[in-house]
Amino acid sequence: MTPFIHYTLLFECHADYFECHEVLEEAWQADGRRHHGYAALIQYAVIHYHLRRDNLIGAKKSLRLLRQKVDVASPYLNELGLDVEAFISQLDEWPLITTLPLQQEVRETVESLKPSFPTTELSFEELVHKHLHRDRSDVITERELALLERQRARG
Structure with a gap:
């Protein structure tokens, strides 16, 4: 399953916008942050996440x-399979639509995968506030190591 298909299934089946962000963030980082489509879709998931939290x-x-x-x-x-014209048009609709405008072939693939896509075990509240429940220990450790390296470099 491609990261985009995974993103789409998470977006449409679970409305797990936080996880959508995570899936494409990983793919975007692995690509050296060159895939501007991933960056745009990450931003799109962030918009939905903020909206659901009334932000x-x-x-x-x-x-x-x-x-x-x-x-x-x-x-x-x-290239990913998004109907770009429809996507741009949907950005003017408020509230934003919760399905992605996909090219026909990609839509058929997504629809064929939906019945076998595992359901989420998260409650609505857990989805809404998912950022509060994530394990950030690896990020914290990485930041602490970078700080130590900067301090060592200074003197």
Whole structure:
């Protein structure tokens, strides 16, 4: 399963926007942050996550950032199988639509996978506040090591 298909299934089956972000973040990082389509879709998931948490300021800021990226991202989004014209058009609809506009062949693939896609065991509240429950120990350790390296380099 490609990261984009996984993202789409998480987006449409679970509305797990936080996990959508994580799936594409990993793929984007692995690609050296060159895939502008991943960056745009990460931003799109962030918008939905903010909206569900009633963070309208965060959602609007993220939407503004997405609009700045979408022209550069369009060829990458098209290559992934997104109907780019419909996607851009949906950015003007409020609230945002909770299904992705996919090219026909990709839509058929996603629909064929939905019945076998595992259901989420998370409650709605857990989905809404997922960022509060994640294990950030690896990130904290990495930041502490970077701080130590900077301190060593200084003196």
